[in-house]
Amino acid sequence: MAADAPTEVPLSEVPLSEFDRDTAVTRRGPAEPGVYDADLSAGWTIISAVNGGYLLAVLGRALGDALPHSDPFSISAHYLTPSVPGPAVIRTDTVRTGRTLSTGQASLFQYAEDGTEVERIRVLASYGDLDALPDDVRTTAAPPALPPVDQCFGAGDASEGAPPVPGSSAITERLALKIDPATLGWALGRPSGKGEMRAWFELADGRDPDPLSVLLAVDALPPTAFELGLIGWVPTVELTVHVRCRPAPGPLRVSITTRNLAGGFLEEDAEVWDTKDRLVAQSRQLARVRLSQSRPVR
Template sequence: MAHATARATLGDSEFDRDTAVAARPGEPGTYDIDLSPGWTIAAAVNGGYLLAVVARALRDALPHDDPFTITAHYLTASRPGPAVIRTETVRAGRTLSSGQASLCQTDEQGREVERMRVIAAYGDLGALPDDVRTTAPAPSMPEYADCVGPEDAPEGGAPLPGSSALLDRIALRLDPATAGWAVGAPSGRGDMRGWFGLADGRDHDALSLLLAVDALPPTAFDLGLQGWVPTLELTVHLRARPAPGPLRIALTTRNLAGGLLEEDAEVWDTADRLVAQSRQLARAPRASAAP
């Protein structure tokens, strides 16, 4: 894999800098952050980046480092700029701790608005037993070099959504079999597969897995729908610390009804391990068909 000319280390990456939270003096469990415009799609801050920000605050507040399961409800769209995260430790045990958090911003009228609410259980992924029994197959897709990225966009088309600052910060290559929507030929199956990494070459950890599950184009595009697909709820299960190298991600939607769709994700590392799973509920785009 040669998608980055230099490799950032943990703590040295733009992702680490942009998810860093600052404990507020005199207010235990409260953290300030300036949400970076670098992780936006159009004007909205990416939901995976937001989840990583709140998860980092909970990591600081709880006695364990790794989220095992984390669920977010997105109440209103977040915007770049100042935000406050208020955490609460619900239970702190020897091997597992639980907490909740809210991310809030101030609106144009000076009122505090809650953007998202999160509940999570934390532990130590490195201390989990080695016994693995899974019937889930790794996604079948071409090698990294044989998949397509933004530079492969046909004239007048784009294999990734619109003008997105997020695309400058990730290394994303899609399986051509799930990129037909970019040239007006969606498969209609509701599938999306691709290789994912951070553009500066930083290896993955638990926090970047939270970004990964929400970084591919939405499966709605493969269903022939274009437009914004806002997440209402996202739950992520983390199963292991990923091995170095790019991740393989498979997204699937099996049901779109009532203007809502689910999106199931599996994330596999270079050691062929299923390291994360997620499900999110999102609003379907209001546009009726791909161009």
């Protein structure tokens, strides 16, 4: 029946951006309310899995359509199993709706080789209207001191002296990262021992940032574990992002720090700043590291 035909969730503008196309979701018909189909792109993989920030943006788009409010304010994700490129199903549920905030949850599923359904990610989020927030800002936070873009290094430049890491690096082709040289000791075989990473962030096709691409930005830089002398995959266990305002056009500045690695886990705290020197997003994630894969800190 025509009433049950799948409906692609409309984007805010013509989807010229690869990010918009690859995070698109299709709403199923009324017989399956709150259920969306997605196709996870291989273009956003790193080492052996689909990037966690990209996945969060896919789920974020589905929740923005399912809930009465469209902008993510706070979104927390638990990564249960590694996602792979290919078809996925997202099931959303509205937990609560209010005048200024809505709360929803969502899970992303894929199918194993034997046909059984596997849950990859589970998300709980609060949504609202970023444009309705008051302008009053009182903060002691300050933008990171990054060199000009032309004095920073792209992902390809940064990896020239780094130890080879087997697997996919497809995501680097979709990002225009320019990394602060002060956080590139790992690429030269001289990790600083400081858990810091800073970079200018843009999508490679020039698409301006929005709340969904900010969900990607907090998880798009090389892991801070590299500057601690560790190499290899650093899979995310849990990631929480707070979006504070709608970003202005232009490149974002992303700063990520780690203060504690213990028991094979570390935290990463990220801040995202826009061209108007506004703190547009903050995040914290818990990630697992492989302590057997390390190189000396100098």
